[in-house]
Amino acid sequence: MKGIFRKMLLLSGCCIFCMITFSCEHRLLEDPLNIRYLRIYLDEDIKNVTCGFYNENYDRPVYSRPRAMRVVLADPNTGYVVAQRYIQEQGSDEHGYYIHGHMNVAPGEYNMIVYSYGTAYTKIKDDNDYYAMMAYTGVESEYYHQYMPSMSQALEGEQIRQQPDHLFHQVIEGITVGNSTTVDTLRYADGSYFRAHSMVKSYYIQLKVKGIEWATSAISVLNGMAGSSLLHKHNGLVETDETNVLFSLKLADRRRNADDGSSSAVLYTTFHTFGKLPDHQNMLAVSFEFMKRDGTSQVEEIDITDMFATPMVRDNQWILIEQELELHPPMDGSSGGMTPGVDDWDDIESGIIL
Numbered sequence: 564m565k566g567i568f569r570k571m572l573l574l575s576g577c578c579i580f581c582m583i584t585f586s587c588e589h590r591l592l593e594d595p596l597n598i599r600y601l602r603i604y605l606d607e608d609i610k611n612v613t614c615g616f617y618n619e620n621y622d623r624p625v626y627s628r629p630r631a632m633r634v635v636l637a638d639p640n641t642g643y644v645v646a647q648r649y650i651q652e653q654g655s656d657e658h659g660y661y662i663h664g665h666m667n668v669a670p671g672e673y674n675m676i677v678y679s680y681g682t683a684y685t686k687i688k689d690d691n692d693y694y695a696m697m698a699y700t701g702v703e704s705e706y707y708h709q710y711m712p713s714m715s716q717a718l719e720g721e722q723i724r725q726q727p728d729h730l731f732h733q734v735i736e737g738i739t740v741g742n743s744t745t746v747d748t749l750r751y752a753d754g755s756y757f758r759a760h761s762m763v764k765s766y767y768i769q770l771k772v773k774g775i776e777w778a779t780s781a782i783s784v785l786n787g788m789a790g791s792s793l794l795h796k797h798n799g800l801v802e803t804d805e806t807n808v809l810f811s812l813k814l815a816d817r818r819r820n821a822d823d824g825s826s827s828a829v830l831y832t833t834f835h836t837f838g839k840l841p842d843h844q845n846m847l848a849v850s851f852e853f854m855k856r857d858g859t860s861q862v863e864e865i866d867i868t869d870m871f872a873t874p875m876v877r878d879n880q881w882i883l884i885e886q887e888l889e890l891h892p893p894m895d896g897s898s899g900g901m902t903p904g905v906d907d908w909d910d911i912e913s914g915i916i917l
Contacts, residue, residue, distance in 0.1 A: 597667045597668055597669050597670075598665050598666075598667055598746050598747075599665065599666055599667070599668045599740065599746070599747050599748065599749050600663070600664075600665055600746055600747070600748045600749070601634060601648075601650060601663060601664060601665070601666065601677075601748070601749050601757065602661050602662075602663040602748075602756040602757065603632055603634075603650075603661060603662050603663065603677050603733070603756070603757045603758070603759050604658055604659050604660070604661040604756055604757070604758045604759070605628075605629065605659065605660050605661065605662070605679075605731050605758075605759055606659075606731075606758055606759065606760045606761070607628070607659065607660065609626070609729060609761055609765060610764075610765060610879065610880045611624070611765040611766065611767045611833045611880055611881075612624050612626050612729065612765045612833070613626055615879060615880070616767070617767045617769070617831075617879075617881050617883075618815075618831075621813075621815055621831060622813060623833075624765060624833045624835075626729070627728075628660065629662070629679035629680070629681065629682075629731055630651060630653065630662075630681065631649055631650065631651040631662065631679070631680045631681055632649070632650055632651075632662045632677055632678065632679050632680055632731070632759070633647065633648075633649050633677070633678055633680045633690075634647060634648045634649075634650060634666060634675070634676075634677050635647045635675065635676045635677070635690075635693070635696075636668060636673040636674070636675050636738075637673060637674045637675075637676070637693035638673070638674075638693075639672060639673065639674050639736070639737070642674075642692050642693035642694040642695070643691070643692070643693070644690075644691045644692070644693065645673070646666065646667065646668050646669075646673075647666075648664065648665075648666035648667075649680060650662055650663060650664025650665075650666070651664065652664050658756075661756070665746070668740050668749075669740070670740050670741055670742050671739075671740055672737065672738070672739055672740075673738050673739075673740060674693055674734070674735070674736045674737070674738070674795070675734070675735040675736075675738050675749075676693065676696065676732070676733070676734050676735075676794050676795060677732065677733050677757060677759055678698075678730055678731065678732040678733075678759070678794060679729075679730055679731040679732070679759070682727075682728035682729075682730055683728055684700050684701070684725045684726065684727055684728050685698050685699075685700060685727040685728045685730045685763070686698070686699055686700065686701065687794075693795055694793075694795055695793075696793065696794040696795060697791050697792065697793050697794065697799075697801070698727070698730055698732075698762065698791060698792050698794060698837070699724075699727075699790060699791035699792075699804075700724045700725040700726065700727045700790065700791075701724065701725055702722050702723070702724060702725070703722075703723040703724060703725050703809050721786075721807055722806065722807065723784065723806075723807045723808070723809045724790050724806040724807065724808065726808060726809075726810065726834060726835040726836065727763045727835055727836065727837060728763070728835070729761040729763045729765075729835070730761060730762050730763055731759040731760065731761055731762075732759055732760065732761070732762045732794060733757055733758065733759040733760065734794065734795055734796070734797065735751070735757065762792055762794075762799075762837065763835050763836065763837060764835070764836055764837070764838055764880060765833050765834070765835050765880065766833065766834055766835075766836070766876075766880045766881075766882055767831065767832075767833050767879075767880065767881045767882065768783075768831065768832060768833075768834065768881075768882040768883075768884070769815070769829055769830065769831035769882070769883055769884065770812075770829070770830055770831075770851070770865070770884040770886070770887075770888065771827060771828070771829055771830075771884070771885070771886075771887040771888070772827065772828055772829075772830055772853075772887065772888050772889075772890060773820070773825055773826075773827045773887055773888070773889040773890065774825050774826070774827075774889055774890035774891065774892070775814070775817065775826050775827065775828040775890065776825065776826045777853075777855050777856060777890045777891070777892055777893060778853040778854065778855055778856075778890055779854050779855070779856060780811065780853075780854045781811065781812040781830055781851055781852070781853050781854070782809070782810075782811050782812070782851075782852050782854070783809070783810055783811070783812055783832075783851050783852070784807050784808070784809050784852075785807065785808045785810070785834065785836075786805070786806075786807045786808075787805060787839065787840055787868075788805070788806055788807070788808050788836045788837070788838070788839060788840065789801060789802075789804060789805070789806070789836065789837040789838050789839070789840050790804040790805065790806030790837070791804045791837065792837045792838070798838070800837060800838050800840060800841070802840055802841075805840060808834055808836050810832050810834040811832065812830040812831065812832050812851070813830065813831055813832055814828055814829075814830060815828065815829040815830065815831050816828065816829045817829075827887070839871050851863045851864075851865075851888065853890055855890065855893050856893050857893035857894060859893065859894065861890055861891060863888045865884060865886060865888075867882060867884065870882055870884075
């Protein structure tokens with residue numbers, strides 16, 4: 564009996580020793596010596612959103628400052644995410660607004676991705692695979708097809724994707740995390756803090772329309788744009804994912820033509836996209852579907868492919884279409900001229916389109 568009892572004690576001791584050893588092996592990432600501090604500044608100079616407006620008197624796009632970021636560290640060889648953290652403490656100094664926090668990271672060599680978290684339309688998939696992690700948007704609501712019969716027919720079943728929110732993002736490859744007896748700070752190789760930039764571009768677009776008194780709203784679809792982007796690249800446009808971007812146009816300057824009494828106006832808006840697909844067979848044509856007073860529509864197409872190579876669009880992201888489109892009077896003989904309803908364009912647009 565005594566021999567059996569000794570064996571049981573010995574076996575119990577071995578089990579306890581194994582449990583302690585096993586536990587210690589899995590608590591390495593929680594070791595206080597592995598705590599790292601991160602600070603990510605946001606580059607909030609976004610053209611046509613927070614700066615670089617074509618006309619300061621026109622409506623600006625709504626911009627919501629991110630309040631949280633996801634930090635991901637991955638094995639460079641496999642791409643498998645080995646550590647992650649959501650940080651949400653905010654601060655600002657002479658270098659700008661930043662989000663900061665702490666995370667546990669064992670010593671080693673990693674690839675890192677940081678991106679803003681909590682956007683309404685921009686989604687992330689494959690978020691545990693460094694090389695497959697992708698930002699994309701969902702399909703636009705079928706609601707718009709009810710007001711775009713001619714446009715929907717022209718698209719021949721092609722999907723319209725939602726415009727992406729501005730997603731702040733940065734990728735750092737080959738980051739080395741060493742041993743430290745204090746709370747270490749993860750930085751760039753030159754010692755500076757990380758800085759994230761939006762991976763979404765905002766383009767301002769405007770055109771001139773004659774006979775605007777015949778229209779109650781205007782919707783546009785732009786094709787040849789990227790529908791998604793890989794996060795492990797600074798410019799990770801997925802060239803096989805071509806999409807259409809939908810946006811409504813706002814009414815701006817309006818004047819009466821002295822020659823025939825008709826009205827001309829400037830229509831404009833700012834739209835957001837992951838970018839124009841490079842070296843891709845695409846016709847960047849904008850289709851303007853003007854919903855006229857008699858319930859009919861008039862579709863106009865303008866090929867703006869070459870405009871993306873001009874300094875105006877490349878440097879400022881302004882698409883200024885000089886060609887004036889002309890709307891024809893309704894076929895049912897509705898009264899024309901400067902009718903009272905024309906002055907209510909904004910009310911009609913906000914109720915139906917937005």
